[in-house]
Amino acid sequence: MNDVERLTAAFDSGRLLRPSADIPNIVDLASAVASASGATDTDFTKGAAEIAGRIGTCDHLVFIIADGLGMELVETLPRDSFLRRHLATELRTVFPSTTSSVLTTLATAEWPGRHAVIGWDVYIPQIDAVSTIIKFVRRSDDVDLASLGVHPSTAYPAPSILPSLSSDFLSLAPESIADSPYSRYYAGETARLGFKTLAGAVDRVIARVERAYGPTSTNVYWDAVDVNCHEHGTGHTSVRAAIRQIDLQVERLSTNLPDSATLVLTADHGHLGADKGQTHTIKQSDRLVELLEAEPSGDKRVVQFHVRDGAEPSFRDLFRERYDDRFALLTVDEAEELQLFGPGRLATETRRRLGSLMAISIGADVIRYHGPTKRTGGTPSISHHSGLTPSEMRIPLIVA
Numbered sequence: 001m002n003d004v005e006r007l008t009a010a011f012d013s014g015r016l017l018r019p020s021a022d023i024p025n026i027v028d029l030a031s032a033v034a035s036a037s038g039a040t041d042t043d044f045t046k047g048a049a050e051i052a053g054r055i056g057t058c059d060h061l062v063f064i065i066a067d068g069l070g071m072e073l074v075e076t077l078p079r080d081s082f083l084r085r086h087l088a089t090e091l092r093t094v095f096p097s098t099t100s101s102v103l104t105t106l107a108t109a110e111w112p113g114r115h116a117v118i119g120w121d122v123y124i125p126q127i128d129a130v131s132t133i134i135k136f137v138r139r140s141d142d143v144d145l146a147s148l149g150v151h152p153s154t155a156y157p158a159p160s161i162l163p164s165l166s167s168d169f170l171s172l173a174p175e176s177i178a179d180s181p182y183s184r185y186y187a188g189e190t191a192r193l194g195f196k197t198l199a200g201a202v203d204r205v206i207a208r209v210e211r212a213y214g215p216t217s218t219n220v221y222w223d224a225v226d227v228n229c230h231e232h233g234t235g236h237t238s239v240r241a242a243i244r245q246i247d248l249q250v251e252r253l254s255t256n257l258p259d260s261a262t263l264v265l266t267a268d269h270g271h272l273g274a275d276k277g278q279t280h281t282i283k284q285s286d287r288l289v290e291l292l293e294a295e296p297s298g299d300k301r302v303v304q305f306h307v308r309d310g311a312e313p314s315f316r317d318l319f320r321e322r323y324d325d326r327f328a329l330l331t332v333d334e335a336e337e338l339q340l341f342g343p344g345r346l347a348t349e350t351r352r353r354l355g356s357l358m359a360i361s362i363g364a365d366v367i368r369y370h371g372p373t374k375r376t377g378g379t380p381s382i383s384h385h386s387g388l389t390p391s392e393m394r395i396p397l398i399v400a
Contacts, residue, residue, distance in 0.1 A: 003328040007338065010362055016388040017092060019111075021343045024050060025092045026102060029266060029397065030109040036061050036262070037217035038166030043109065054088045054399050060209045060216045060261035061167070062253065065106065066246055067099060068226030068385070070270020071394035073234065073243055082251035083265070086400040093269050093395050095340050096120075096302045098386040099226070100134040100182075102268035107160040107186045111342020115158035116349040118341060119298040119386070121369075123306065125352045126154060130297045136181040140295075140371055146181070156185045157349050163188035167215035170208065172201050174223065187219075198222050198245060202253045209261055222246065229271040233382040254400045265398040271383040272391040274300075278365045279380060280323065288322075291315045298358065300366035301387030306355035315357065327359040327367075340388075361387045 001009070010016040019025070028047030035044065036055050044052075055061075077084050094105050094112050096119050104110075104117040112118050122133040127148050130139045133155060137144055145155060153159075162169055171187040172178075178194030195201040201220050209216060224242040232238050254263050282288055282296060282303075289295065291311040298304040307315045319329055330338075332354050336346050346354075359367065366384050385392045 007328040017393040058262040064220045064265040067223040069267040088399040096386040097269035097392040108158040113341030113346045123297040160188040167217040173221045229383040230381040263400045267395040269385040273383045299386035300384045301361035303359045326365040
């Protein structure tokens with residue numbers, strides 16, 4: 001069985017979930033939310049129409065992105081909790097199931113194969129280096145990409161559709177990131193504000209809707225669940241507390257919004273832990289890295305390799321000897337044929353960033369790359385995302 005067959009068998013068995021335009025997904029949600037906020041130029045698929053029907057018409061749309069709050073975590077809540085009572089349906093996120101890729105999908109209503117933000121760490125050909133794309137810095141030393149001559153429109157080639165909304169748009173995010181280059185890109189240079197606590201964000205939304213003179217659209221991003229999952233694992237008390245906080249604050253928000261408002265909540269991805277035996281490390285001195293033209297990029301469960309010309313057979317043999325059947329090793333053409341990054345052809349910039357081969361986890365296994373300077377230390381995360389498991393790919397659509 002070759003690696004394409006191995007991955008396909010995992011899809012067929014349900015061990016992994018294939019990204020699909022035929023199943024209601026977060027790309028559909030992006031189009032539906034944009035349409036409900038007054039956008040007129042988004043593609044309206046069958047899935048988007050179905051989601052738009054669930055959202056209905058409203059004067060004020062509040063869209064909350066709860067980072068990391070996948071379906072499995074929602075299902076840990078009591079059935080009489082606010083989120084469970086208002087669960088409209090289940091959606092499938094995009095691949096890689098990681099924040100930078102999914103938020104860019106929400107901003108553009110495009111699949112990752114089109115918008116080219118294809119991981120947490122993305123190879124940027126213009127500087128021949130890997131960047132932590134959502135932080136807008138070179139990964140190896142945290143140097144700002146702007147100082148290296150990279151414009152945000154180069155890092156994020158697909159423009160945000162949010163400035164096209166006819167309603168009054170506001171993006172709310174934690175203070176530490178509210179005015180970052182990525183946040184400015186996401187909101188399309190429209191209004192942005194930071195907040196310290198989720199309760200503070202809820203207060204701001206309530207006041208904003210109360211004093212509005214016309215239609216409004218408000219995006220709220222909150223990352224407490226994701227942060228605690230990474231640090232402590234999905235079963236930790238801190239994760240349960242973060243989920244309860246979201247449930248309580250979203251219920252308070254819903255109770256204080258007028259009938260002319262609709263609240264929509266989703267997640268960018270879920271989480272899946274990896275134990276010591278499922279956590280693998282590639283160091284800069286590794287023989288695999290010696291066969292590359294650039295450092296590995298991507299994420300923990302989808303690692304992208306720019307293999308040197310003529311070195312692919314050696315790379316394949318060494319990788320397979322080391323990791324056996326824990327990962328599928330695919331070419332870019334094979335990934336495109338499987339439509340892993342979305343339907344249709346990959347954009348030219350996406351291809352340039354992906355390299356020649358990618359390793360995709362068949363389960364919980366992850367690969368950590370330890371490169372120079374900033375990447376040589378740190379405490380490993382307990383839980384991860386970016387893969388294709390149901391734990392990572394299943395996300396909620398909550399409408400109230």
